[in-house]
Each structure stands twice: as structure tokens, then as C-alpha cells.
Amino acid sequence: MFKLFTNMLKEEWRIHSTIFGSLSFALFPVMIFGIAFMGSFLLPLFRAVIPGGDLSMIVHALFLLLGIMVGAFGLIGQEAMNRRFGQASLLAYSARSLPISVQEIFCTFVIKDTVYYFCLWVLPFVGGFALASPFIGIPLSLPALLLLTLTLAFLTGLSVVFFLSTVYARSKLYLGVILALLLISGAGLYLFAGINIALFFPPLMLFYSFSWVLFGFTCAVILCLSAVAVLLFTSEYTDTAQRYSSVLAPIAQRLSFFPYPPLAAKDLIDLSRSGSFIGQTIFSFLIPLGLLWFLLSVLTRLLPPGGVLLLFAILTGVIASTMYTWITAFDSYNSYTCLPVSVRALLTSKICSFTVLQLIPAALIIVVSLLSNGVAYLIPALVLCLSISFFSLAVTVWQTGLSPSVMVYDAKVLVTYLFVLGIALIVLIALSFMNPYYSLASVLLFLPGWLFVRESFMKWDILDQPTF
Amino acid sequence: MPPQVPADVSSGKMDIPLIHYSKNMSLMENSPEIIKALGLFKQYGDVTAIDNVSLSVGKGELFGLLGPNGSGKTTMIKMLTGQVRPTGGSATVLGLDVEKDPIGVRERVGIIPEQETPPSFLTATEYLDFVGDVRHIEDVQKKADWWFDFLDFSDKRDVLCKDLSRGTRQKLMFTQAFLHKPVLALIDEPLINFDPIMQHKVKDYLAEYVKAGNTIFISTHILQIAEEICTGFAILHKGKLLHTGTVALLKERDQHLDDFFLSLVQKDRHV
Ligand SMILES: Nc1ncnc2c1ncn2[C@@H]1O[C@H](COP(=O)(O)OP(=O)(O)OP(=O)(O)O)[C@@H](O)[C@H]1O
Ligand SMILES: [Mg+2]
Numbered sequence: 001m002f003k004l005f006t007n008m009l010k011e012e013w014r015i016h017s018t019i020f021g022s023l024s025f026a027l028f029p030v031m032i033f034g035i036a037f038m039g040s041f042l043l044p045l046f047r048a049v050i051p052g053g054d055l056s057m058i059v060h061a062l063f064l065l066l067g068i069m070v071g072a073f074g075l076i077g078q079e080a081m082n083r084r085f086g087q088a089s090l091l092a093y094s095a096r097s098l099p100i101s102v103q104e105i106f107c108t109f110v111i112k113d114t115v116y117y118f119c120l121w122v123l124p125f126v127g128g129f130a131l132a133s134p135f136i137g138i139p140l141s142l143p144a145l146l147l148l149t150l151t152l153a154f155l156t157g158l159s160v161v162f163f164l165s166t167v168y169a170r171s172k173l174y175l176g177v178i179l180a181l182l183l184i185s186g187a188g189l190y191l192f193a194g195i196n197i198a199l200f201f202p203p204l205m206l207f208y209s210f211s212w213v214l215f216g217f218t219c220a221v222i223l224c225l226s227a228v229a230v231l232l233f234t235s236e237y238t239d240t241a242q243r244y245s246s247v248l249a250p251i252a253q254r255l256s257f258f259p260y261p262p263l264a265a266k267d268l269i270d271l272s273r274s275g276s277f278i279g280q281t282i283f284s285f286l287i288p289l290g291l292l293w294f295l296l297s298v299l300t301r302l303l304p305p306g307g308v309l310l311l312f313a314i315l316t317g318v319i320a321s322t323m324y325t326w327i328t329a330f331d332s333y334n335s336y337t338c339l340p341v342s343v344r345a346l347l348t349s350k351i352c353s354f355t356v357l358q359l360i361p362a363a364l365i366i367v368v369s370l371l372s373n374g375v376a377y378l379i380p381a382l383v384l385c386l387s388i389s390f391f392s393l394a395v396t397v398w399q400t401g402l403s404p405s406v407m408v409y410d411a412k413v414l415v416t417y418l419f420v421l422g423i424a425l426i427v428l429i430a431l432s433f434m435n436p437y438y439s440l441a442s443v444l445l446f447l448p449g450w451l452f453v454r455e456s457f458m459k460w461d462i463l464d465q466p467t468f
Numbered sequence: 469m470p471p472q473v474p475a476d477v478s479s480g481k482m483d484i485p486l487i488h489y490s491k492n493m494s495l496m497e498n499s500p501e502i503i504k505a506l507g508l509f510k511q512y513g514d515v516t517a518i519d520n521v522s523l524s525v526g527k528g529e530l531f532g533l534l535g536p537n538g539s540g541k542t543t544m545i546k547m548l549t550g551q552v553r554p555t556g557g558s559a560t561v562l563g564l565d566v567e568k569d570p571i572g573v574r575e576r577v578g579i580i581p582e583q584e585t586p587p588s589f590l591t592a593t594e595y596l597d598f599v600g601d602v603r604h605i606e607d608v609q610k611k612a613d614w615w616f617d618f619l620d621f622s623d624k625r626d627v628l629c630k631d632l633s634r635g636t637r638q639k640l641m642f643t644q645a646f647l648h649k650p651v652l653a654l655i656d657e658p659l660i661n662f663d664p665i666m667q668h669k670v671k672d673y674l675a676e677y678v679k680a681g682n683t684i685f686i687s688t689h690i691l692q693i694a695e696e697i698c699t700g701f702a703i704l705h706k707g708k709l710l711h712t713g714t715v716a717l718l719k720e721r722d723q724h725l726d727d728f729f730l731s732l733v734q735k736d737r738h739v
Contacts (some may be wrong), residue, residue, distance in 0.1 A: 248594035262601035
């Protein structure tokens with residue numbers, strides 16, 4: 001098992017490093033380190049605006065979120081399973097021909113993902129902060145504690161998603177029940193007892209006051225969730241031949257106003273049949289954003305009126321842009337090379353499908369603004385959310401082409417993305433805090449967005465497509 | 469006794485044109501070269517996958533590209549269909565420059581890639597619909613039905629591609645390549661996953677297909693079949709062109725393709 005583990009690690013590393021070259025990929029954690037290091041110097045600045053408690057809560061929430069996203073990314077839906085356990089993933093797949101149980105492979109796989117992404121994200125982040133802490137007058141014990149609690153937050157997110165996604169694979173009904181219970185109890189506590197359950201997030205409590213009991217409890221929760229996930233794990237659903245009546249032609253006909261109806265119809269079918277439409281919407285969209293809303297609502301008293309909603313809209317926009325990875329997950333350009341389909345056509349079609357998916361964030365913003373008495377700011381919030389989503393999409397397409405989920409680990413790509421998007425976000429946050437209606441200016445983002453997309457057509461419409 | 473390797477044809481840098489003997493002589497005069505490759509090179513890092521290969525294939529030929537594993541057959545087909553960019557040299561297919569107009573080339577030809585990868589979540593029927601839509605084929609359903617019947621996989625038409633057996637996926641890819649009746653098909657090892665009955669059927673289909681005036685460029689390891697159906701052939705080894713010639717010429721000399729192939733490759737290994 002240990003051998004399998006080390007080989008899986010090696011494989012994951014090679015997949016990434018052969019694509020970008022070892023150096024460029026090795027730079028990725030270095031860059032996270034750098035960002036954390038330099039970001040730490042802004043801490044005193046933040047502190048002036050946001051109380052320390054809220055700040056640590058935000059950081060923990062971010063790592064919880066990161067865990068959720070990483071988990072959701074690797075494991076959602078049958079297709080991801082199929083891709084990772086199918087022909088695409090070499091070792092996890094070939095291990096099936098060895099005398100090892102599926103549970104064991106899955107378990108190894110989970111541990112591998114944990115270790116791998118821990119080294120890629122968590123460790124460099126805390127490292128950067130630790131290095132900066134002497135300069136900003138923070139005792140070193142704080143980063144040490146932070147390393148522990150952030151790791152736990154990350155692992156909690158990961159194990160929650162593993163757990164929920166295996167439940168999802170077994171029964172969608174159970175998942176619905178579990179999520180509804182969580183939502184109702186969370187919202188109930190908040191509305192009737194005025195308790196924000198976010199404050200009872202174990203790793204956060206541990207950060208505020210460390211105790212071995214609590215530490216044990218936190219670990220137990222994580223282990224239990226993962227253990228149940230491993231036990232529940234089944235690969236059966238990949239083994240049955242599924243039959244469907246043919247729907248591509250009628251769908252394509254109905255989508256005839258799209259530039260490439262068959263491609264759009266295929267996206268739609270992929271999303272629904274793989275189960276990733278519902279899965280991704282829940283795990284990579286609603287859950288993270290639900291968490292964010294809880295967090296942001298803590299800031300209500302600090303922000304100008306409408307500020308929370310607008311900030312939420314901005315973050316929703318950023319997360320909504322990752323929907324591009326949902327529709328690119330099924331396509332390797334490989335399967336188009338025998339057809340007269342250019343990369344440009346494929347990109348155009350993906351962008352159209354993405355546009356349709358933007359109904360989801362739009363609906364979310366409408367619901368949230370209704371629930372939070374923010375109807376007055378509905379229009380600016382909507383405009384903000386969608387402009388940012390499309391802008392962020394444009395940058396993603398420009399930087400990563402058809403393989404966003406792989407290319408993001410190229411340090412250069414991520415820096416460019418963060419830099420370009422960061423500037424836009426800072427300006428827009430400032431504008432919308434000044435006056436909610438100033439944020440309507442975000443429509444201007446469509447212009448550079450369009451330029452980026454045009455540039456990406458030139459950049460990616462080449463022979464020798466990178467195929468994964 | 470090792471079979472004789474004719475001295476005049478065993479050098480890779482031998483000048484084209486080939487001696488065409490095909491029954492479609494008259495057609496050839498109109499457009500003599502369906503595929504023309506001039507000094508093609510392909511470099512993958514420090515591996516030279518294709519090393520200065522020149523080839524030409526005339527209309528109505530069934531041209532076999534032979535060679536050991538890793539000799540560059542797939543790379544060659546990928547370059548000729550605009551899937552990878554040559555590092556050097558040039559190639560035209562049906563008069564189109566593959567580098568300048570890869571999509572135009574792919575519009576006109578049929579391709580079976582080495583790895584059969586129809587999209588996972590479409591059923592077999594839907595995939596053919598999809599191809600039909602992309603290629604603007606009339607009456608796809610009727611044509612698809614014919615193929616389902618011909619290749620004997622009607623019972624699998626509603627199964628998702630990811631759940632199809634390998635051979636069935638290969639049947640689907642075969643259908644996909646011929647659905648629009650292309651004047652040229654480039655097919656990479658299309659027979660290997662078929663059972664003997666299917667191999668036979670497909671072999672006959674290919675032979676008929678070129679008789680009707682179309683051209684086929686096939687890479688294969690099954691030399692016996694190549695010998696039966698190919699008109700011209702080329703042998704690649706480590707990216708270099710060892711030989712181009714016609715099967716008829718071999719027959720005249722009473723040589724078998726597999727003996728010829730083995731001795732040629734063996735000899736090149738020792739060089
Ligand atoms: N994408 C790639 N990157 C690097 N090297 C490659 C790539 N594709 C092929 N090669 C190398 O190019 C050479 C030729 O490979 P190719 O696939 O064309 O051989 P082939 O004749 O089709 O072999 P086979 O009979 O096994 O299918 C091999 O040495 C291979 O390792
Ligand atoms: Mg090959």
C-alpha cells in the first residue's frame with residue numbers, strides 16, 4: 001500500500017511537471033509562499049479595518065473552502081471518478097488489475113490527494129506567513145498554531161466533501177436529506193438563537209483556545225467522515241452499461257441559435273448524464289458560497305449599506321467563473337482531432353455553454369438579495385457578479401485554453417490570473433463601497449474580456465494541442 | 469536463406485514517384501497525388517519521431533504504412549491530418565497544405581485515430597449524430613443504420629460510449645470515419661481489435677472502397693492483410709523511410725511481404 005501511495009504521488013507530480021516542466025511547476029508552492037509572505041505585511045492594514053477575530057475566521061474559512069474545492073475537484077461525479085479511475089488515470093486504474101481492494105485504492109488515493117495538496121497549498125501558505133511574522137511583530141507560536149488549525153480546516157473541508165460525494169454516489173435522496181438538515185439547523189440557529197455556527201467551527205475554536213480534548217475531537221470528526229466515505233465508496237456505477245434513447249439530434253435542433261449546436265448539445269448531455277451538473281452545483285458552488293455568506297454576514301456592521309451583498313456578488317462572480325471547468329472536464333481535444341473542429345470553434349462553443357450556466361449565479365444573487373432585504377442593490381449586484389464572472393472566464397480561457405483544471409498549476413498562469421483579476425477586484429470593491437451604483441461600471445470589464453478572448457483564439461488555435 | 473532485398477529500392481532517400489500499377493490508372497492522371505509529403509521531420513524533444521520522410525500516394529491506392537512499434541506511423545498520420553505540426557518539411561493532402569489548413573483537410577478526409585476515444589457520455593447513435601452534424605451529412609440516421617447493421621453492433625446503439633467494449637468502440641470509430649464517404653481515409657491500425665470475422669469483412673470493404681476510386685492510407689501491423697489488400701506500401705523504422713514500393717512488384721519477385729519486412733528491418737538494425 002505504501003508503494004502504491006508513493007507511486008501515485010510520483011504520478012501526480014509527473015503529470016503536472018511534464019506539462020509545465022518541473023521548474024515551472026515547482027515554482028507553484030514557492031509562489032503561494034511568496035504571496036502569503038507579502039500578504040502578511042498587509043496584515044496591520046487589515047487589522048485597522050477588520051477585528052483580528054474576524055480575520056482569523058476568514059483565513060480558516062478560506063482553507064475550509066480550499067479543502068472543499070480541492071475535494072470537489074478531484075472527486076465529484078461519476079465522470080471525475082471515471083476519469084481518475086478510468087483509462088485516464090494510470091495507476092489508480094491499473095491497480096485494479098492487482099490484488100488490491102477498491103476500498104484500499106480509494107483510501108490510498110484520498111491520502112495521496114491530501115498529502116499532495118497539503119504540500120502544494122497549505123504548507124507554503126503558512127510558511128510564508130511564518131517567515132513574515134517576526135517582521136510584523138507576531139510571535140512564532142502563532143504561525144505554528146495556525147499551521148495546525150489551518151491544516152485541520154483544510155482536512156475538514158476535504159473529508160466533508162469526500163463524505164458527501166460518496167453519499168451522493170450512493171443515493172441522491174440521502175444527500176438531499178443531509179444537506180437540508182444542515183441548512184435548516186444552521187439557518188435556524190442563526191435566525192432564532194442569533195448564533196452564528198461559523199464560530200463553532202472546531203479548527204477555529206482550536207485556534208482561539210487550544211485544548212487537547214478539542215484537538216482530539218476535531219481529528220475524530222475528520223477521521224470518522226473519511227472512514228465512512230471509504231466504507232461507502234463504490235465503483236459499481238462505472239461497471240454497468242447504461243442505455244439512453246438518443247437525444248442529441250433533437251437538442252441540437254432546439255439549440256440551433258447557438259454557433260455550434262452539436263457541440264452545445266454535447267456539453268448539455270455531458271453535464272446531465274455525468275451527474276456533475278447537480279454535483280458541481282452543490283459542491284463547488286452552493287456549499288462554498290453558503291459558507292461565504294455566513295462569513296460575510298459577520299462583517300455587516302463594518303461595511304457600508306449593501307456592502308455585504310456586493311462583496312458577496314463579487315465573490316460569487318469569481319466562483320461562477322470556475323464553471324468553465326465543469327464543461328471542459330469531459331473533453332480532451334483528442335476526441336475532436338478526427339473531426340473538422342477547430343480549437344476556436346470549441347472555445348466559442350464552451351463560452352456559449354458557460355453563458356447558459358450563468359443563470360445559476362444570477363438566480364443565486366436574486367435569491368440572496370431577496371432574503372437579505374437587499375433588493376435595492378439587486379441590479380448592481382447582478383451586474384457586478386456577471387461582469388466579473390465573464391471577465392474572469394476570459395482571463396481563464398486566455399491563460400489555460402481548453403484545460404483550465406490542469407494549467408492552473410503552472411505558476412506563471414496562476415500569477416497572471418491572480419494579478420489581472422486582483423486589480424479588477426480591488427478597483428470594483430473600492431467602487432462599490434463608495435457607492436453601490438458605481439459598481440455598475442463593472443460592465444466595462446467586458447471590453448478587456450473580449451480582447452482576452454480574441455487573444456486566446458490566436459494563442460490556442462494551433463496544431464500540437466496540449467492534450468491530457 | 470534470407471530473402472533478397474532489391475538494392476535499388478532499399479534506400480529511404482529513393483526518389484518518388486512510385487511505380488503505380490493500379491487499375492485506376494486513368495483516374496490517376498487527373499490528380500496524380502492525393503498525399504504528398506516532402507522531407508517531413510518531427511521532433512519530440514530529443515526524440516526524432518519522423519526523420520526526413522518523403523512519400524506520395526496516388527488516387528485509388530490503398531497505401532500501407534508499415535513499421536515496428538515506435539517507428540513513427542502514428543506520428544506520420546497525425547501530421548498528414550493536421551493533428552501535430554511537422555518540425556520540418558511539408559505535406560499536402562488533397563491539394564491542401566496540412567499545416568495551413570488542417571481543418572480543411574479534416575473536413576475532406578476520414579480519420580481513425582490510434583486510440584479510439586469517442587466522447588464518454590454520448591451513446592453510439594448520438595455520437596454518429598454528432599459527427600453527422602459537425603460534418604453536415606444528410607440523412608445520418610439512415611447511413612448510421614447501415615453501418616450498425618454492417619458491422620453488427622445494432623444492439624449497442626443506445627449504450628454510452630464509455631461502456632462499450634474496445635472492439636465496439638473501434639467499430640464506432642470506423643463508422644465515424646466513413647460516414648461521409650470521404651475520397652481519402654487515413655486509418656491508424658483499424659483492424660487490431662476486431663475479431664477474425666470482422667477483420668475479413670472490413671478488409672473486403674476497404675478493397676471495394678478503393679476500387680470505387682477512393683484512396684486509403686492505412687497503418688497496420690497485420691502484414692498478411694496488408695499484403696492482400698494494399699497496392700503500395702512504405703516501411704518505416706525509427707522514423708526513417710526504409711522502403712517504398714508496390715505489392716505487385718514483390719509478387720513478381722515471388723517475395724512475401726512479411727519476409728521482406730523482417731529482413732529489411734533486421735538489416736537496418738544491424739547498420
Ligand atoms: N506526444 C509525444 N511526445 C513525445 N514523444 C512521442 C509522442 N508521440 C510519439 N512519440 C515518440 O515518437 C516515436 C514514434 O511514435 P509513434 O506513435 O508514431 O509510433 P508508431 O509507429 O505509431 O508505433 P506503434 O506501432 O506502437 O503504434 C516514438 O519513439 C514515441 O516514443
Ligand atoms: Mg501507432
